[in-house]
Amino acid sequence: MNHCTKVQERVALGEPLSNSERLHLSGCEQCGTVAETFSLLNASLESLAEPVPQGFADRVMNRLPAYELARSPRWFDAGWVELALANVALIGALLNTVRFLAGVLIPSVSLGGTP
Amino acid sequence: MDDQSLIEQTLAGNRQAFRLLVLRYQRPLFRFLGLLGIRGARAEDVAQETFLRAFKALGTFDPARAAFSTWLFTIAKRLAIGEWRRARQEQRAPAELGEAWSLAPNPAQSALLAERARRIERALLALPEQLRSTFFLSQIKELTLEEVAELEGCALGTVKSRIFRAREQLRLALAEDET
Secondary structure (H helix, E strand, C coil): CCHHHHHHHHHHHCCCCCHHHHHHHHHCHHHHHHHHHHHHHHHHHHHHCCCCCCCHHHHHHHHHHHHHHHHHHHHHHHHHHHHHHHHHHHHHHHHHHHHHHHHHHHHHHHHHHCC | CCHHHHHHHHHCCCHHHHHHHHHHHHHHHHHHHHHCCCCHHHHHHHHHHHHHHHHHCHHHCCCCCCCHHHHHHHHHHHHHHHHHHHHHHCCCCCCCHHHHCCCCCCHHHHHHHHHHHHHHHHHHHHCCHHHHHHHHHHCCCCCCHHHHHHHHCCCHHHHHHHHHHHHHHHHHHHHHHHC
16 A cells, blocks of 8 residues: 555545644645545535524423333333233243143043953 | 533522533533524424423432533434434424525625525435434534533434534535535
8 A cells, every 4th residue: 555545545534634634734735635525525525514593402302201101000000911912922832731731641540440 | 600500509409500501501402403494483392492491310320330411412413313303204394594594784695695595404304314413413512522422322422423424514515605
């Protein structure tokens, strides 16, 4: 990588230049033009930024209660409903397993006991 | 007061602490949106939605995994890119840049600045999506390049390379104008 490319890359990335690079910039017409255009670009990009509308933070804060209200019922209702349903399903599955095992084991005992 | 203290206070029920977070990040957020061409009422909608979603999910934020700024801009990026794509599909013109330059000292200068801004905006729109996203995030002074890399899910070197390429394309667009 030649010196011009290196300097131009650093200028493009907005990285600080060393003394020798600064010296090169002031003496090299090509690098100087590149740096100038980047400086123009930075200024133009700065102007594209959207200003913060007045009272923005207040408007955000005013909308927070609705979010909290929306969050609370889900925590106490929907969450517990889901948990309860999951528990019911688990108990159902356990009962079915017990019934199945009983169905398999009990007849074999009774068969063994029948003459 | 640092972000983490404000988050803890917010979670403990102190709303004013969240207000301080909004005040701290509103400017970089609007800057990000402005670069994307999202302005006026639409910028306000996206910015509000970003903070409200952050508030709603604040309990899930894990400081061990990312800085608050990175987390917040992950939400903002998702919303903003979605809005940007929608605007592009609907082929709505970007915000009226001419208005932003109307405060220039004289009409000739105003026209020159407006033309320059339009050229940059066109060049920004023409950037490939990956470059554009990384470049916009890099313009947020509150984010380090390491944080941008985390947000973009790529290496720091890739971020630097993308920024370089994006800026080079913009510079060339501007240089064409000036010659």
